[in-house]
Amino acid sequence: MNLSGTSGSGWRLPRHELALLGAIVLVFVGTGWLDTNHTYFVNWSESRDIILRNTSLLGIIALGAAVVIIAGGIDLSAGSMVAFSATTCALLLAVFSEVDDKRLVTVPPLGIAVAIGGAMLSGLLVGTLHTWLITSIRLPPFVATLATLVGLRSFARAMCLFVTKERWGSESQQINVNTPFFAWLKEHNVWISTGTFLVLAFVTWLILSRTVLGRHLYALGGNEQAARLSGIRTENVKWFAYCFGSLTAALAGIFLMADSSVAQPGNLARGYELNAIAAAVVGGCSLQGGIGTVTGTVFGALFLRLVIDAVSKLIKASADVYEGMIVGIIVALAVTLTQFGQLAKAGRTLFPGSRGLAAIPTIATFAGLLAMMGAANVEAFRGRTGLLGVVVGGGVLLLLSAIRWTEGRSVS
Amino acid sequence: MTPIIAFRGVGKRFAGVTALSDVTFDLMTGECHAICGENGAGKSTLMKILSGVITKYDGEISVRGRPVAFRGTRDAEVAGIAIIHQELNLVEQLPAAANIFLGREKRTPFGLLDDAAMEREAATLLTDLECPVDPRTPAGVLRVGDQQLLEIAKALSLKSDVLIMDEPTSALTETEVARLDRVIAQLRQRGVTILYISHKMDEVFRLADRITVLRDGRYVKTVDRVATTPREITGWMVGREIANHDFHGARSRGEKVLGVRDLTLPWPEHPRGYRLKNVSLDLHAGEIVGIAGLMGAGRTELLETIFGATEPTWTGTILLDGRPVRFIHPKEACDAGIAMVTEDRKRLGLFPDLDVAANVSLCGLRAALRGGLLSRGREEALVASPIRETAVKSAGPHAAITGLSGGNQQKCIIGRWLLVKPRILLLDDPTRGIDVGAKAELYQLIDRLCREGLAVVVTSSELSELLTLADRILVLAEGRLTAEFSRAEATEQSIMEAATGGQAPR
Numbered sequence: 001m002n003l004s005g006t007s008g009s010g011w012r013l014p015r016h017e018l019a020l021l022g023a024i025v026l027v028f029v030g031t032g033w034l035d036t037n038h039t040y041f042v043n044w045s046e047s048r049d050i051i052l053r054n055t056s057l058l059g060i061i062a063l064g065a066a067v068v069i070i071a072g073g074i075d076l077s078a079g080s081m082v083a084f085s086a087t088t089c090a091l092l093l094a095v096f097s098e099v100d101d102k103r104l105v106t107v108p109p110l111g112i113a114v115a116i117g118g119a120m121l122s123g124l125l126v127g128t129l130h131t132w133l134i135t136s137i138r139l140p141p142f143v144a145t146l147a148t149l150v151g152l153r154s155f156a157r158a159m160c161l162f163v164t165k166e167r168w169g170s171e172s173q174q175i176n177v178n179t180p181f182f183a184w185l186k187e188h189n190v191w192i193s194t195g196t197f198l199v200l201a202f203v204t205w206l207i208l209s210r211t212v213l214g215r216h217l218y219a220l221g222g223n224e225q226a227a228r229l230s231g232i233r234t235e236n237v238k239w240f241a242y243c244f245g246s247l248t249a250a251l252a253g254i255f256l257m258a259d260s261s262v263a264q265p266g267n268l269a270r271g272y273e274l275n276a277i278a279a280a281v282v283g284g285c286s287l288q289g290g291i292g293t294v295t296g297t298v299f300g301a302l303f304l305r306l307v308i309d310a311v312s313k314l315i316k317a318s319a320d321v322y323e324g325m326i327v328g329i330i331v332a333l334a335v336t337l338t339q340f341g342q343l344a345k346a347g348r349t350l351f352p353g354s355r356g357l358a359a360i361p362t363i364a365t366f367a368g369l370l371a372m373m374g375a376a377n378v379e380a381f382r383g384r385t386g387l388l389g390v391v392v393g394g395g396v397l398l399l400l401s402a403i404r405w406t407e408g409r410s411v412s
Numbered sequence: 413m414t415p416i417i418a419f420r421g422v423g424k425r426f427a428g429v430t431a432l433s434d435v436t437f438d439l440m441t442g443e444c445h446a447i448c449g450e451n452g453a454g455k456s457t458l459m460k461i462l463s464g465v466i467t468k469y470d471g472e473i474s475v476r477g478r479p480v481a482f483r484g485t486r487d488a489e490v491a492g493i494a495i496i497h498q499e500l501n502l503v504e505q506l507p508a509a510a511n512i513f514l515g516r517e518k519r520t521p522f523g524l525l526d527d528a529a530m531e532r533e534a535a536t537l538l539t540d541l542e543c544p545v546d547p548r549t550p551a552g553v554l555r556v557g558d559q560q561l562l563e564i565a566k567a568l569s570l571k572s573d574v575l576i577m578d579e580p581t582s583a584l585t586e587t588e589v590a591r592l593d594r595v596i597a598q599l600r601q602r603g604v605t606i607l608y609i610s611h612k613m614d615e616v617f618r619l620a621d622r623i624t625v626l627r628d629g630r631y632v633k634t635v636d637r638v639a640t641t642p643r644e645i646t647g648w649m650v651g652r653e654i655a656n657h658d659f660h661g662a663r664s665r666g667e668k669v670l671g672v673r674d675l676t677l678p679w680p681e682h683p684r685g686y687r688l689k690n691v692s693l694d695l696h697a698g699e700i701v702g703i704a705g706l707m708g709a710g711r712t713e714l715l716e717t718i719f720g721a722t723e724p725t726w727t728g729t730i731l732l733d734g735r736p737v738r739f740i741h742p743k744e745a746c747d748a749g750i751a752m753v754t755e756d757r758k759r760l761g762l763f764p765d766l767d768v769a770a771n772v773s774l775c776g777l778r779a780a781l782r783g784g785l786l787s788r789g790r791e792e793a794l795v796a797s798p799i800r801e802t803a804v805k806s807a808g809p810h811a812a813i814t815g816l817s818g819g820n821q822q823k824c825i826i827g828r829w830l831l832v833k834p835r836i837l838l839l840d841d842p843t844r845g846i847d848v849g850a851k852a853e854l855y856q857l858i859d860r861l862c863r864e865g866l867a868v869v870v871t872s873s874e875l876s877e878l879l880t881l882a883d884r885i886l887v888l889a890e891g892r893l894t895a896e897f898s899r900a901e902a903t904e905q906s907i908m909e910a911a912t913g914g915q916a917p918r
């Protein structure tokens with residue numbers, strides 16, 4: 001276990017977190033440099049706000065994902081949970097507003113408090129539902145949260161139709177929120193969500209590394225049966241973990257709704273759960289459970305957002321198309337790098353045997369295609385993208401073959 | 413005789429700890445060679461090196477006079493070296509035959525799996541080993557003894573010349589040990605060289621031709637069995653004499669703390685229908701009750717039921733201080749002052765991702781709180797005494813538990829439960845894999861705690877252990893209580909007879 005910062009004297013960062021920190025600085029400086037508009041330097045405060053807002057949104061969900069993963073589970077429903085909580089919040093506002101106020105401009109303070117409380121409560125309910133499905137019905141966490149991933153979003157949409165019809169007589173797929181409070185939240189979103197994220201990170205760190213509950217979370221993730229036989233109420237620990245996971249998503253839902261002034265359950269936060277899990281994994285959480293830190297997860301979220309941001313700065317046109325690809329590559333790379341030492345120590349190689357041989361052209365093909373598509377956005381390569389693709393693909397092929405060759409020699 | 417394997421200056425360091433250094437000795441063709449040493453002496457490490465599990469090490473190993481550098485277990489298998497690990501490696505869902513031929517499956521001329529041929533061959537191998545098991549049964553449902561023979565069958569099917577057995581009997585019952593003895597004799601007739609690791613001196617002296625002693629990763633000496641005594645060997649292992657204590661002197665029995673009446677634990681999916689049937693037992697403060705029985709007789713189930721770790725489907729009464737209790741979660745048993753050291757440490761005891769201190773402190777964490785938060789300093793202070801009492805050998809409280817040798821891991825788990833100062837201690841085969849020196853220390857510790865009023869129930873696969881420790885011995889056979897002996901009456905023979913249901917052991 002790596003209780004970051006608690007070992008020995010003073011506050012030390014373990015290797016993985018240090019490496020991530022280095023990568024963060026590298027990506028940041030690199031993007032500022034390579035970006036032809038030099039947005040980071042020219043328009044710092046705006047870039048900063050975007051990065052901070054996105055990072056805290058992702059980070060809040062990632063903290064929840066990390067706790068669930070450390071406890072040996074997985075929560076696939078976070079994205080739907082965000083939509084569910086945002087919808088719950090908006091609908092409660094609608095209930096408390098004037099009947100003819102369809103844009104939700106004036107809502108009494110009590111209504112706002114109830115709406116926020118209700119959204120958080122929805123997180124508790126979903127977390128409890130997960131725990132029940134997992135501990136009593138004995139569904140695997142993957143299945144239980146897959147069910148809610150699909151089910152919650154649809155439930156939120158149905159709820160939206162129902163309440164709008166009851167309230168205003170006409171069904172609507174979305175609800176606009178324009179109360180002064182949420183407008184204020186939107187205006188100061190950056191600082192409020194960043195502050196919330198940091199406070200939440202600190203609290204999570206405190207729980208994980210300095211409380212009995214935290215130790216029990218690690219124990220549960222490391223060996224569930226042994227944990228039970230050591231007198232740990234594993235069901236209750238799971239209850240906490242899944243509620244924490246859903247609560248963080250619910251919190252993110254409130255921020256997201258404030259930020260976009262609308263709750264649209266159909267599309268809100270689709271796929272967020274995967275980015276959150278990716279951030280936790282990049283930050284060093286092991287999907288086998290029992291391993292992970294808060295610092296790592298925070299850095300993981302920041303790193304992931306920076307890279308996604310970098311892609312949008314560098315590619316500019318339709319950067320969101322590339323987002324998934326980038327996240328995928330980063331997750332694979334980060335986990336490979338953390339295991340690289342063990343791989344080397346065990347005398348294992350990157351491209352062993354015939355499956356290694358098959359992997360080399362596969363990777364080269366993907367690299368070539370990627371280069372070709374990427375080059376289409378760059379003026380200098382106009383008309384020669386195919387050539388570039390072949391060159392890059394061929395280069396990767398040669399490089400990897402060379403690696404395999406040296407590996408083969410060093411072994412025998 | 414010529415050496416089949418020669419170790420020359422073999423050494424191995426794990427981040428910071430020297431597990432082995434400069435080990436040099438020979439193995440002769442066809443001999444049975446025992447390796448002795450305390451927990452953490454480096455026995456398993458040496459065997460992992462020889463069998464290609466560990467590929468980076470210092471020094472040199474020659475097989476049949478030629479230096480070798482194995483890149484993996486496959487290489488070692490090709491060179492004729494097979495190993496049966498301390499922790500068994502079977503795919504539990506696959507049938508026995510498939511496990512034997514895993515990775516070397518036989519095929520029909522069309523390239524499909526030839527299950528019939530594999531099952532046929534597996535059946536012959538298993539019959540040779542006196543293992544009456546259908547090759548189609550999944551490995552997971554077999555008893556540990558049979559699983560072990562499965563591993564041996566696998567080694568035999570590889571036509572290995574050298575077979576390494578790392579503590580093969582630590583989970584076997586006496587009958588199974590006797591069967592293993594016969595298998596070893598049979599293997600030796602075929603000319604197989606055997607490397608045998610065990611903490612049980614009687615086995616070592618029964619089987620081995622020569623004995624090599626390791627201490628703290630260093631080679632001490634190799635001697636002929638006929639030229640030495642167990643006492644001498646233990647002396648070399650620990651580097652000092654071990655006092656032989658008599659534990660029974662005037663242990664006074666206190667009040668009755670635990671009573672079990674007609675305990676029956678159903679087992680619906682089994683033809684027998686029950687795991688335990690009408691079991692009754694009494695336990696007094698300051699008393700050690702031993703539970704004997706073959707593997708599968710219900711020893712573990714009995715302890716687990718008392719501890720609230722089984723499904724609460726049992727009937728009967730459990731009385732704690734005269735009051736009926738029905739624990740449905742181990743936590744309730746803990747709160748009532750009961751502790752249980754589980755049998756299968758890898759599956760049920762160890763937290764591989766937590767360090768030594770966290771593994772030991774887990775049940776008593778509340779004592780390490782300062783202002784509601786865990787204090788690292790308090791935790792270290794807290795675990796210091798159980799670690800000292802059980803003599804855990806490690807690089808410090810923050811060492812990784814997975815880096816400890818098997819016996820030291822076991823001691824950590826015992827330490828975990830001593831920390832909560834229980835009134836009733838349930839020990840399920842507590843000395844599995846613990847060396848003689850540590851065993852003696854553990855016996856003394858249990859004896860001392862018992863004199864201070866602790867009530868202990870202990871099961872063991874070694875009858876000698878029960879005979880040393882227990883005031884009374886209850887015998888289970890097929891889930892029923894078949895006999896109760898006071899220490900004075902009990903003999904290995906009478907216990908074995910009761911455990912096998914009246915018949916003399918095979």
Ligand SMILES: Nc1ncnc2c1ncn2[C@@H]1O[C@H](COP(=O)(O)OP(=O)(O)OP(=O)(O)O)[C@@H](O)[C@H]1O
Binds near residue numbers: 449453815818
């Ligand atoms: N993977 C590892 N990482 C770090 N240290 C290790 C590792 N494996 C073994 N060690 C250390 O090497 C030493 C020897 O361990 P080994 O398992 O060989 O002991 P052993 O003689 O087999 O003991 P036992 O009788 O308890 O099984 C121990 O001090 C152990 O802590």
Ligand SMILES: [Mg+2]
Binds near residue numbers: 455456498578817818
């Ligand atoms: Mg060992």
